Amino acid sequence: MIKALLARLKQGYRTMDFPAADLRLPPRGLGRPELSGRLEKAAAACPYSAITAGADPVLDLGKCVFCGACAAADPAGVSFTRDHRLCASRREDLAVKGAVLKRADALGADLRGIFGRSFRLRQVSAGGCNACEADCNVLGTPAWDMGRFGIQFVASPRHADGILVTGPVTRNMELALRKTYDAVSSPKVVIACGACAIGGGPYAGHEECVSIPKDIPVDLYIPGCPPHPMTILDGLLRLLGRID
C-alpha cells in the first residue's frame, strides 16, 4: 500500500487545463488548413477528391485524412495550421474556404438543459482501424479526464444520451449500429468521429462500406484521421455549450 502511495506522489498531478489558450497541435501536426490561390495542383494531388479547385476553392474536412499530399504539391496554396478546433455541426460547415471554418454550435437550450452537465455516450465502432477508438479512450485517462466535464462513455445504449460512431460503417456493422441507435432513448445525440464516420475516410467509395444511414441524423462532426483527443474534447464541449 505504501508503495502505491509513494508511486502516486512520484507520478504527480497530470490533468491538463482544458481549454487552455496555448493548446495547439505539435509543430509538425496538421490542423485547420488555410487556402489561397486556385488549388489546381493541390486538388489533383488529393487521393480523396477533398479539394475543389477554382477561383473560390474549397477543402472538405469531412473527406480529408490529413495526409498533407495537397500541401506537398502546392505549398503556397494549402497550409495546415496547428489549430485543433475542427468540429462542425452541419456537414456543409466542414467546407473550408480561404481561412474560414464555421465551428460547431451548441445544442439548443432544451437539450443543453438535459445533457449540459451529465452527458453519457455509447461508442459504436463500425469498421475503422481502431485509432479513433484509441483516442476516445485516451479522454478517460487522468491527463484529459473527460469525466470532470460530466462526459463519460458507458457500456449500455440504455444508459446513454447518444452514440459516438467511428469507422466507415461496414455492411457487416450496419444492423448493429441501427439497433444500438434505436436502443438509446430520445432525445438523443449522434456524433460522427473521424474521417471514416463522416465521409468514408481512406475507405471512401468501397462497396463494403455504407456510411451512417441518412435517417440517423448527425449532430456533431469531428474530422481527423484520427482526430487528436484535443479536437474530440473541443467538439464535445462546444456541443454542450461549455466553450463558445
Next chain:
Amino acid sequence: MKTENLSSFDMPAADMDPALFFETAASRLGAGGRTLAYFAVPEGPEHRLVMAIGFDREGRVEVYSCLAAGPSFRALTPSFPQLHLFEREIFEQAGLKPEGHPWLKPIRFNTPGAVPGVADFFTVHGSQVHEVAVGPVHAGVIEPGHFRFQCHGEKVFHLEIMLGYQHRGVERRLSAGPDARSLHYAETLAGDTTAGHAWAYCSALEALAGVNVPPRAQVLRGIMLELERLANHTGDLGALAGDVAFLPTANFCGRLRGEFLNMTALVCGNRFGRNMFRPGGVNFDLDFALIKELRLRLQDAFRGVENAVGLLWETGSVSDRFENTGVVSRETAEGLGLVGPAARASGVPLDTRRNFPYGPYEDFTVSVSGSGDVYSRAYVRWLEIQKSAELVAGWLDALPEGPIAAECGPLRPDSAAVALTEGWRGQICHFALTGPDGRLRHYKVVDPSFHNWQGLAMALRGGEISDFPLCNKSFNLSYCGRDL
C-alpha cells in the same frame, strides 16, 4: 523454392504440380516450418494457391505454389491446425473447398447472402450447460466482434470467436495498386500498428523495386516502430491492471502511453505515426534539438513506466489474478502458429527482429517467459518495454548520417516478395506479387492477430468466464487487422 525476408524472386520458380505441392507443404510444415501466409490468387478462370513457410531458427522463407486443379483442394488443417483460418479464408475468397477441413465456415461474411455472425456455431448440450453470447457491440470502447461461450456454471468448455464486422475491403484495393491511397491503406490495416504495417508495405515494394533504403531512414523507421511498441505495451499493462481493479497502475499507464504517442507526433506530426513512412525511406528527419527533446522525454516516460509497472509485480491481489489464468501451453502455441508476445509468453523464442532480421536490427535478444498465463503475457511486455527503450535511446545517440529516402522506382514484373516485420502484436507478413506490367497483381496481408485469435479461445478453455476480459486484454488482438 528457398528465399528470404525482403528479397524478390521470380514467381514462376515456385510453381509445382498440385499433388507435389500438398506433399511438399505437409513435409515442410512437419519439419518445423510455420505458415507465414497461404492464399489463392486469381489466374484466368482458375486460382493459384501460394504458401509461404518460415523456418525461424534458420531465418529462411520457402514459397510454394500450384494451380488449383478443380473446385476443391486437399485440406492440411487436420494435421496442421495453424492452417485452419487460412484454408477457411481461401474457401470464402476463392470458393475453393478444402476437402477434409473440420471447421469450414465463413470468416468475414463478405460473400453474397452471408449475414455476419450467422453461422454454424459449435454447441455443447446438457441439462446444466448454457450459452453466453457477447457482441458485436461490446461494453468498452473497442472494436466489434462476436464471442460465444459454452459454459457449465462459471466454467468455460469452449469459446468460439466470430469476427468479420470490420471487413472494409482493404486487401482487394491494395491488390489493385500501387496508387495514391495504397500507403494510407497500409497505415490503417490496424491503426494502432501503423509503423509495423507501413514498414512491411514499404519493404515489399522496395524489395520488388530493388531499392536500398539509406541507413538513417532505417534507424528512423526503427525509432517509430519501437515507440509504437512502447505506447501499446504500456497501455496494455495499464489495461491489465484495470481489469483486476488495480487502479494506480491503470491510471499511470493510461497517461504514460500518451507520452509515447506524443513523442511519435513530435517526429511526424501524428500520434499514430501516419505520414512517416514512404517507399524508399521516411518523410521526416530529426535535428539536434528534436533528438535532445526526444531523449529527455524517453527517459522521463520510461522512469514513469518502471515505477508504475513495478507495482504490478509487488501486489498480491494482482499476482493472484494474473498467475495461472488463461494458460496456453508451448505445444498449443506452436501448433496454432502463434506469434508475438503471446507466443513468447508461452516459451516460443520467435521474434522477427531476431529470426528474420531487417532494417536496423542486429543481434537482437528475444524476451521469452515460459508460464503461458496472463502473468507471462504481462511480463513479456515489460521485458520488451525495457528492450525498446534501450534501442530507441541507442539510436538517438548514434543516428547515422545521410539521406532519409531513396527514389523507389518501378517494380520488377512477374515477381514476388515476402516482407516480415515485428509489430507490437507480433510478426506481420505482407506478400506482394507483380504482373507482367509491373503493377501489383495480388497483395496479401497477414496481421499477427490472424494467427493469434484461436490462442485466445484456447486460453479460455477450462477457465472461468469472469476471466474473459482479463485474458482478452492479455492478448489485445486486432479485429480490423484480421478482418481487413
